[in-house]
Amino acid sequence: MDQDHEARSEGDYEINENDFDTILERLGRNGQYFIRSKIFMFILVTVAAMNIGASAFIDQSPAYECQLPDQLRNNLIEKCNLSSSELNEVKNRSCPIKNDEVSKCYSYSLDSLMHVNCSYWKEKGNVTVYQKYFDVVDCKSWVFDTSTYKSTIFTTFQLTCDKTWQLSLSKYAMLLGIFFGAFIAGHASDSYGRRPIFLLMTAQISIATLLSVFVPNFYFYAAMRFLVGFGVIGACETGYVYLMETTVSHQRIVTSQVMQTTFSVAFMLLAFVAYMERTWQNLMLYISILLFICGVPFFFLSGESPRWLLSMGKLGRTRKVLEAIAKANKKSIDFDNIKFLPLHKPTSDEPKLMVREKGALDDDDDDDDDDVTDSGDALTSSGECSNDNDKDRVRPKTRDIFQRKILRNMTLILCYNWFACTCIYYGLTLNVTNLTGDPYVNFFLNGLVEVPANMGAIWLITKYGRRFTISVANTLSGLSLISMLFVPQGYKDVNLVLYLLGKFGTSATFSCIYLYTSELYPTLLRGNGIGICSSCARIGGVASQAVNNLAGVETSLPYVIYGVIALLAALLILCLPETNGTTLPDSIADTECLYRKRRIHILSKLKYNQVTTRAPLSQQ
Numbered sequence: 001m002d003q004d005h006e007a008r009s010e011g012d013y014e015i016n017e018n019d020f021d022t023i024l025e026r027l028g029r030n031g032q033y034f035i036r037s038k039i040f041m042f043i044l045v046t047v048a049a050m051n052i053g054a055s056a057f058i059d060q061s062p063a064y065e066c067q068l069p070d071q072l073r074n075n076l077i078e079k080c081n082l083s084s085s086e087l088n089e090v091k092n093r094s095c096p097i098k099n100d101e102v103s104k105c106y107s108y109s110l111d112s113l114m115h116v117n118c119s120y121w122k123e124k125g126n127v128t129v130y131q132k133y134f135d136v137v138d139c140k141s142w143v144f145d146t147s148t149y150k151s152t153i154f155t156t157f158q159l160t161c162d163k164t165w166q167l168s169l170s171k172y173a174m175l176l177g178i179f180f181g182a183f184i185a186g187h188a189s190d191s192y193g194r195r196p197i198f199l200l201m202t203a204q205i206s207i208a209t210l211l212s213v214f215v216p217n218f219y220f221y222a223a224m225r226f227l228v229g230f231g232v233i234g235a236c237e238t239g240y241v242y243l244m245e246t247t248v249s250h251q252r253i254v255t256s257q258v259m260q261t262t263f264s265v266a267f268m269l270l271a272f273v274a275y276m277e278r279t280w281q282n283l284m285l286y287i288s289i290l291l292f293i294c295g296v297p298f299f300f301l302s303g304e305s306p307r308w309l310l311s312m313g314k315l316g317r318t319r320k321v322l323e324a325i326a327k328a329n330k331k332s333i334d335f336d337n338i339k340f341l342p343l344h345k346p347t348s349d350e351p352k353l354m355v356r357e358k359g360a361l362d363d364d365d366d367d368d369d370d371d372v373t374d375s376g377d378a379l380t381s382s383g384e385c386s387n388d389n390d391k392d393r394v395r396p397k398t399r400d401i402f403q404r405k406i407l408r409n410m411t412l413i414l415c416y417n418w419f420a421c422t423c424i425y426y427g428l429t430l431n432v433t434n435l436t437g438d439p440y441v442n443f444f445l446n447g448l449v450e451v452p453a454n455m456g457a458i459w460l461i462t463k464y465g466r467r468f469t470i471s472v473a474n475t476l477s478g479l480s481l482i483s484m485l486f487v488p489q490g491y492k493d494v495n496l497v498l499y500l501l502g503k504f505g506t507s508a509t510f511s512c513i514y515l516y517t518s519e520l521y522p523t524l525l526r527g528n529g530i531g532i533c534s535s536c537a538r539i540g541g542v543a544s545q546a547v548n549n550l551a552g553v554e555t556s557l558p559y560v561i562y563g564v565i566a567l568l569a570a571l572l573i574l575c576l577p578e579t580n581g582t583t584l585p586d587s588i589a590d591t592e593c594l595y596r597k598r599r600i601h602i603l604s605k606l607k608y609n610q611v612t613t614r615a616p617l618s619q620q
Contacts, residue, residue: 177229267447
């Protein structure tokens, strides 16, 4: 049994998970240990995120054509006296022509071309009279355009003709990895700790990336991309939770927004590295080695999240970690006078629940519960809502999210907004290199535009509120992307500007939606609610690849679809209440009161009495 379970005097200072900010302040919230942890976490998540953006370069399909067989090439040089430049001019005669396009997948048989007269290669006019006697066969090898990319998985595994669908398979594999990683890694970090799962995820990314480079099999490569996607989302989410749990409440918004910029920095850095190294194997090798190098010092210099240890009742380990933090921060604290209290399992007749629900999918959301009053009666700083309904003091269940009408409607709207945000974000990010113009410059700007979007969101959500900011950001994104349909061909700069405005809007939404969602759900359903929304978000990520594939029908079609998705999200979010200036809802009744009091009543001017005389919840 942990030594912290020993009885202590009544004068001892007691602390539990809900009072954890107090001990963080005493340990020095800006001390060396916390600053070091934040820096390492930022670097590791940034490097991990580079693996996601790398798909925009390594999965490219450059132009290609059937390769002239060496035997035929030597024969034409020796017997027909053709120079290398003349060969380049007439090489297309080795393939059939359909709809004025030279076939990339079929060629005339080597036997037919070897026995044809040299005049076939030297004549300037129509040579179809010869070709109708040639046998047509599948191309065996291809020549790829290396002016932009020296090699990609498309060229390495020769995913041409009837194999082009496999290129999408690798992207689907990565996005599916993200989908499953969001579930499994989150639960694993709940059960086994933040630090071991984070280190496991970074190691998985590094190893899977290395194996994908050295094993020359496409399906094995796709499997490794699945593991990479799994590891990246696992590292990002676990790292985010770790930082939130080791950051005092009034610094969490800034810390959260800084962590949001990890993907921005990753994309900008990746654009530079990919420009310098255009061979996909070397690019992935550099990312893998860099991640491993940065992970080693974190392994030796970091400790487990003390808040997680305390919430799990591991009191002895909690004390050891806090002592290590105090030593690193050069703080002198007498831990013998501090009693660590594990959060007990509540009963149905207890007025205040102070334990995280075991099935919660997210972990950092309860960290802000300091803002909830002990009585749970005051929902807003102005005393706008008050609730004395004792039945909501009983621990709520996940099924309540779907059984209670207001919670159900709220969840459906939030799920769609998470789906829309993730679908548009990944769809634009992975498709930016297909825009006209330099793909490296485009990708750099794609990352750069996220910085003002993330940072500007801090000011906007504070001054104008969460709901308004998300709606305006989605509207900006939707209108910009739909406008790409009307840009004449050749105006590539206009297309780029509209694309960047769309990316700006969806990035701003991304940085707000998590906070907004956490402020809508009651305390003991917050983790489950965010987990459900996060699941819908991962579906959006997978769906984005299917939308991008529609570019084969019409180049601007994916952007129009993303625009419509964004505009619908902008409208639906207005049906939810504003949470700016409120405390976190403690019970289901608090959330329902918030919904009734602070949402937009569209018909309030026409039916004012109907709204203001609505029956109390207890009478419905």
